[in-house]
Amino acid sequence: MRVSELRDAKPLLLTDAGDVWDRLAEGFTAHARDFGRYLHRPITQQGIWGGVAAESAADRLARMQRDLNVAKQELDGVGTVLRACGEELATHQVRLREAVADATEAGYKVADDGAVTAPTVDVKNLAPGDVAMMNRDHAAHAQEYAGRIGDALSAAQAADKEYAAAIKLFTDAAKRCAKGDWSAGLLELATANGLNSELLSELGMPQKGASPAAVQAWWAGLSPSLQAELIHDYPQQIGNRDGIPAADRDRANRTYLPLLLSSLEADYAGAVGDEATVLKDKIEGVKGIQQQLDRGREPRPYLLGMGSEGNGRAIVSFGNPDSSKNVSAYVPGLNTKLSGHFASSDVDRAWNVAHTANKMYPDTTTASIVWLGYDAPQLDGFKWSATDVMREGDAKAGAPAYDSFLNGIRATHESGSPHVTAIGHSYGSLTVGQATQQPGGIPADDVVLVGSPGVGVDKASDLGVGTGHVYVGAAENDQVTNLPTSNPLEYVAPGSEYGPKKNWFGTDPADNHFGGHHFSVAPGKDTGLAGLATGDLPAHSIYFDPIEGGDSLNNIASVVAGHGDKIQNAAPR
Known part of the structure; x- marks a missing residue:
């Protein structure tokens, strides 16, 4: 990856695309809920329908409702991957731009391949020892800037490869579903959740078990705009983490609450017996x-x-x-x-x-x-x-x-x-x-x-x-x-x-x-x-x-x- 490719990229378009996929997933949640409420549940109630035809219809409707829920999970996963990809690339883009800006302001030149050259200085009035010291300093600074730029480019390239592989999992899942295999895509969903957690780790979020004081220090070190993005994109993780300020936890959980309700209602639409009772209580x-x-x-x-x-x-x-x-x-x-x-x-x-x-x-x-x-x-x-x-x-x-x-x-x-x-x-x-x-x-x-x-x-x-x-x-x-x-x-x-x-x-x-x-x-x-x-x-x-x-x-x-x-x-x- 070259400097211009990452510098001029528009990673937030990926986060916007993730939001679109989320809205599509919400539509499938509503379909699954209505499907259970108006079709599957009425036909399974005793005293309304009976016989072999009713049993066959109920079985078919149950499988269709399961397929809708699988589709919703898959769409959620796509949105998760796209948002995580956009946010991670944006993070590396900021790192690159800051490194290039620091080098340029100091008079260094940055090539598109990431190489950094020191500024030209008139040395005719300098003693040989001073010239040697200055060249060493320039070389050290050039190496430092090149290292920062190289790290940002390498991290962005690795992320690009990792997220492309994750998207391919969902592409393969879509082809599988098109052929009639609607089994839950546990691999791609687990991959999406893993990438979600990795991004928070990339941003320095303390691991589970860290003290609330460490979490508070990490959060306080983030910019207000990044805090707002994390509250929007990771409401469950931010809202339930000790050490996050109360006002921010409140915003995150108010964002998460309707998502949780939709998920519970989708599960309830196909649940029976004790499972349905537990879900009804939570709803x-x-x-x-x-x-x-x-x-x-x-x-x-x-x-x-x-x-x-x-x-x-x-x-x-x-x-x-x-x-x-x-x-x-x-x-x-x-x-x-x-x-x-x-x-x-x-x-x-x-x-x-x-x-x-x-x-x-x-x-x-x-x-x-x-x-x-x-x-x-x-x-x-x-x-x-x-x-x-x-x-x-x-x-x-x-x-x-x-x-x-x-x-x-x-x-x-x-x-x-x-x-x-x-x-x-x-x-x-x-x-x-x-x-x-x-x-x-x-x-x-x-x-x-x-x-x-x-x-x-x-x-x-x-x-x-x-x-x-x-x-x-x-x-x-x-x-x-x-x-x-x-x-x-x-x-x-x-x-x-x-x-x-x-x-x-x-x-x-x-x-x-x-x-x-x-x-x-x-x-x-x-x-x-x-x-x-x-x-x-x-x-x-x-x-x-x-x-x-x-x-x-x-x-x-x-x-x-x-x-x-x-x-x-x-x-x-």
């Missing part, structure tokens, strides 16, 4: 979050995370955590998943905390977050033993992600020193407890535990923030806070002056042996052990309710706003 959750974003409440919502992995992921903040003096991050627990219920109930809990804290303490600013960044255990009716609610696995798996998120809050905060409160409700309190045991401890100033079945430690002092910074709320009739251990005697005779009361995951945080501050909560409706067995637990859901919870919400808001001394104290158990 309702995404739509519910979009409604929360559109409600216009204050403080305004920021969408800091969104994904379909596991039971679904969503992180919503009311108020900007990068500019607010106080930031809380609430981890929900038992039965929480990305669903319509989460998008209304759990997201509203975060708003209640922010609204109440800002109302009670108008001299400061508070942002409140609901963090669904892990798979909470699901209670399946009477099948307690068949769920993960009795085990620590989900909490231990979620703890590092929560710890990273809180570190990201500190890394991107404008002052670098927000007052951070970690809030754990139900099984989420165990996740918070496990996060406190991560290397370096939890990056929080205060810990609030409500409706807790235990947090995996014996005493408040074990949480690493100081006993005086641990706050516990437990409704009298919340059976989850009385979750029996494997030893029934510890439940029948819960605690005494000789030792602490034990819950399933360790010492009951509401027990006087645990330590910390205990704040008042309304007792809640008593459904007894039957409620624990059936999941009828109204007292377990009152902690963030401004009416049903009594003083609970005001107490939580006081701690979050940095006024833990203002809580309404309650006697421990």
Whole structure:
């Protein structure tokens, strides 16, 4: 590749072409969704059609719908490759132009093959030693400029070859589909995703596992125009990365949200049974979050995370955590998943905390977050033993992600020193407890535990923030806070002056042996052990309710706003 070829190229035409292919893919998404809704699903419903002809038609329609989804994936892949190619070539083009400009301004000449020659200098009045030194300097600079130019040309040529090969995969796939073979093109789709990740690496994005501080430093070093391009082209990766500022994560996730919804709806169009139920929950959750974003409440919502992995992921903040003096991050627990219920109930809990804290303490600013960044255990009716609610696995798996998120809050905060409160409700309190045991401890100033079945430690002092910074709320009739251990005697005779009361995951945080501050909560409706067995637990859901919870919400808001001394104290158990 020659200097003029890369210098005069128009790589952004490739990114524009990628956008066109994306719009074409969106059209196929709509076709697949309508196909399932108006053709395939009606014909498979019992009582409408029957017999061999109906079964044959349903099978044929299912295969046609699958083909539409494959076509959509292939078109997505083409758009991905074209955009990635254009952006990488544009990056190398900028490197080339900067190197040529630096050489030219210094008086060096750049040939079209990349060779660099030093400027001609009148040396008749220079001493021989000075001439020799000057020639060495000129040769070194010429070599430096030539190296920069050569690196840019070589990288662009390698990228051109790599992307041409990727496009050929899709060309071959199109020929295959034209012959009637609509099997999913896993090779070309994997190649497209790989190129996507490679481009972010080319731009220096820290690898997975890097600290949020390293991610923040990388992001801050990019130009605003490049940041905007990455938000547009890689919304999922940017929107879900700890260390990216909240406003940028919000823009990225708002871009990604309709794409995620389209993908879920396309999958749902051909799904049946449990798979369809799971997808329906996620679709309702995404739509519910979009409604929360559109409600216009204050403080305004920021969408800091969104994904379909596991039971679904969503992180919503009311108020900007990068500019607010106080930031809380609430981890929900038992039965929480990305669903319509989460998008209304759990997201509203975060708003209640922010609204109440800002109302009670108008001299400061508070942002409140609901963090669904892990798979909470699901209670399946009477099948307690068949769920993960009795085990620590989900909490231990979620703890590092929560710890990273809180570190990201500190890394991107404008002052670098927000007052951070970690809030754990139900099984989420165990996740918070496990996060406190991560290397370096939890990056929080205060810990609030409500409706807790235990947090995996014996005493408040074990949480690493100081006993005086641990706050516990437990409704009298919340059976989850009385979750029996494997030893029934510890439940029948819960605690005494000789030792602490034990819950399933360790010492009951509401027990006087645990330590910390205990704040008042309304007792809640008593459904007894039957409620624990059936999941009828109204007292377990009152902690963030401004009416049903009594003083609970005001107490939580006081701690979050940095006024833990203002809580309404309650006697421990």
